Amino acid sequence: MSIFTQQSIRLGVPARDQRQFLQAVAELGAEQGILEDVPGVVAAMLDREKQSTTALMDGVAIPHAKHEAIRRPGVLVLRSAAPVEWTAGESVGVGVALLVPGAEAGTTHLQILSRVARALMNKGLRETLNGGTEAEIHEALGARLDA
Numbered sequence: 001m002s003i004f005t006q007q008s009i010r011l012g013v014p015a016r017d018q019r020q021f022l023q024a025v026a027e028l029g030a031e032q033g034i035l036e037d038v039p040g041v042v043a044a045m046l047d048r049e050k051q052s053t054t055a056l057m058d059g060v061a062i063p064h065a066k067h068e069a070i071r072r073p074g075v076l077v078l079r080s081a082a083p084v085e086w087t088a089g090e091s092v093g094v095g096v097a098l099l100v101p102g103a104e105a106g107t108t109h110l111q112i113l114s115r116v117a118r119a120l121m122n123k124g125l126r127e128t129l130n131g132g133t134e135a136e137i138h139e140a141l142g143a144r145l146d147a
Helices: 018-031 038-051 108-119 123-131 134-146
Strands: 009-013 064-067 074-085 091-101
Touching: 009 018, 009 134, 018 038, 018 074, 018 091, 038 064, 064 108, 074 123, 074 134, 091 108, 091 123, 108 134, 123 134
Parallel strands: 009 074, 064 091
Antiparallel strands: 074 091
């Protein structure tokens, strides 16, 4: 099974703050069969944010979690209806979330994070994430994750 599908994308998420945004990430992960423990995964993402912000540029963040309740690796893209305040006061409208089983923390996690970070260096991809349709986002990011 692919780590990123068109069903892994949600646009117009009605989050008002970072916690609600991360809650929506975990709920989508549960819907996709990626994880079992929504509150535990939300807590793991919030703990990660305490280490340093995952916000990058152009309103895009890479929230991520390594947790034993995550069954298989997954990449999810959520775009909020309006930007939300992130860890250090940044404004984030798009999250490219990485969910990885705890047992794969040192391998799969780093490989996926590296691919996503490299992909997000592309301004055109960031523009697609911020304004594209689900199909456009899937095509643009999927091509870079598979490369």
